[in-house]
Amino acid sequence: MRERITYVQKLGDSLAPSAVTVDGGTIRGPEVHAAREDRLTIALDELPPELRALLRSTQGLHIRWVGTVAYEAVSPLLARLPPGFHVLFPPIPSIVDDIASGSLCATLVKIFGDISCSGPAESFTSLPEGRLQYYQQLDSLSHFIQYAKDQLCRGSGSSCAARLDSLSKAASLDISYDASQQVLRITALWPYQRQLVHATSDARLRTEVGILSTDQPQTLEPHEVGISGLLTVLGQDSKPSPTMFAFASRHRDAESSFSAQFLSPTGLHPTLQLRLDSRKPPALSPSPDVEDADDADSRCAPYAYLTLPRTIFADKYQLSDPLFLASKNLTALRYTTQPVDLEAPEYVTPQWGSAVLVQLSPPSGLQPRGKQKQKQKQEQHLEQWTAEIPLHLRYLAPAPGGYSTIRVPYPAVFWACEADEGVEFPPSPFEKAHLGYDALFSPRTVFWHVEPRPAEGRLLVSSLTVPVLDVDKAGWVSAGTAAAVLAGFVWVAWKLLGVYLRDGYGAGRKVEGEKKRQ
Structure with missing residues (x-):
């Protein structure tokens, strides 16, 4: 097993080597404002038997959990998904029947607890290239934490259990199996906040600790992210080593935010309104001196990617009318899960729900043009705009009192921009793939993420009260x-x-x- 602990600070922040102490297998430092990412790489033969048997029968398995509490992300840890539990699963055709018998869902239930899928054939939906997708709202990792303690902390003392308990405050958790290398990577992310620099190695692990920040050297290419800082291998290095490197990244910061809420009155055909605080496409060049507004305007478009539970859905026929879409500041429905039964009640729908990718359209006259005056562009940058996505509720099961509350996670909102011809994005230490929506774009697409900010409170969830049959x-x-x-x-x-x-x-x-x- 290998472990990588990374503290990522913002541009301009740094930590001097003299502020960090390395003593054998322990590293200590001051508190810093940073995001923390822990990655554990486990070989296939080191996994529990039931998980090992499942992974050996797959070409890959990608599980993402995202918490409902809003958090601030920093580059290059910017890739986002709607809050909840996501599974992407590319099955091997010859063994689909064996896996569909329930072994995948049974394993997920054992590891994560309250997972309501019955099998890929019944509960999953299809994505391009034959992949399967599952989504469910899951607020807590408590069941996973207990399972990991039982499997990984036997004879390891209290430090192992304490680290797993810290997952209760994590912003996201990624579990990805690489069939070509036969390794499982578990990656946890804690949001940007004050973090104490402290880590201790385990005799069973090779532990690497990085204290890094984003950088912008003069040689940085437009599609690259620069990183500089300190690296230490615990138990091997006596002091941190300075490092600097750059890598191509498909996930960037759009430096803007959005909120989401249902318009009142909601009725049985609610409308989800997205309010964005900027209509400005991202700057495709890292240099502020480069005037590329025209270029960004023609190569970029804003999108919203929604994972809708089975209680609510989007009607693709309604979203095919250009005039109707224009009135909602939408361009087109680019993708929706197929098929979506428009009449079935929620309690007889076997699939988890549906994924929807909608291209947004900033209001005319608000898009910046490179030939406009700089002052006018700065003023327009402060202008907000909204987009409205019409949705439809299914008939829900009867409930006491005659009302049920459903929750719809915030979508992932981003600008998708086409990179220059010849630009490639090889694997990097921080890159995330298999997110679901990334497969709906070309491999040269760069995603500039818009930060979600709750309209009220701290949760990235919009709630609806729905009238149902009163069982009383x-x-x-x-x-x-x-x-x-x-x-x-x-x-x-x-x-x-x-x-x-x-x-x-x-x-x-x-x-x-x-x-x-x-």
């Missing part, structure tokens, strides 16, 4: 329905009986005979 009054409904049906039957029977008593059964034959004689 369901008996009266059943009795009333039966009484109405019975009354209708009696009325029809009475009318038929009246006709029979007045005209008799032979009246019809008599009239028919007269017609024949004529």
Whole structure:
């Protein structure tokens, strides 16, 4: 097993080597404002038997958990997903039937707890290139933390359990299996905040600690991110070593934010409104002296990627009308999960829900142009704009009181920009792939992420109160329905009986005979 602990500070922040003490297998330093990322790399034969058997039968497995509490991200740790539990799974065709029997979902339930999937064939939806996708709202990692303690902390003392307990404050957790290397990578991210620089190595691990910050050397290419700082291998180095490097990154900071909320009144056809604080496309060059507004305007477009639970969905037919889309500041529906049953109630829908990618359209006249005056562009940069995404509720199961509350996670909002011809994005220490929406764009697409900020409170979730059948009054409904049906039957029977008593059964034959004689 290998471990990598990284503290990532903002541009301009740094820590002098003299402020860090390395003593054998322990590194100590002061508190710094930084995001922290811990990555544990485990070989396949070091995993528990049931997890090892599952992974050996796959081409890859990618699990992402994102907390509902808003957090600040720093470069290069910028890739975002809607809050919740995400699974991307590319099955091998020859063993799909074996996996679909329930081993995947059974393993997920054992590790993460309250996971409601029954099998890939029933609960998952399809993505391009034959991959399968699953999503579910999951607020806590408590079940995973206990499972990891049982599997990884046997005979390791209290330090192992304490580190796993710290996952309760993590912003995200990624678990990715690389079939080509037969290794499982578990990556946890804590948000940008005050962090105490302290780490201790384990005899079973090779532990590398980095205290880094973003940098902008003069040789930096437009598609690259610069990093500088200190690196230390615990148990091997006696002092930190300075380092500086750059790498191509597909995930960048758009330096803007958005919020989401449902417009009132919501009804059964609610509208999710996105409020963005800037209409300005990202600067494609790292140098502020380069005037590239025209270039960014033509190569970039804003998008919203939604993971909608089965309680709510988007109607692709409604989102195909150009005039309707323009009135909502939308350009087009670029992708939606297929098929989506428009009539099925929530309680008979087997799939987890649907994924939707919508291209947004800033209002006309707000897009910056390179030939405009600089002062005008700065003023327009402060202007907010909104986009509205119409959605539809499904019929929900009856509930006490006649109302149910559903929660819809914030979407991931980003600008997608096409990189220059010839630019490549090889694997890097901080790059994230297999996010779901990245497969809907070309490999040369760069994602400039817009930071989500809650409209109210701290949670990146929009709530809706939905009227449903009140189970406390369901008996009266059943009795009333039966009484109405019975009354209708009696009325029809009475009318038929009246006709029979007045005209008799032979009246019809008599009239028919007269017609024949004529």
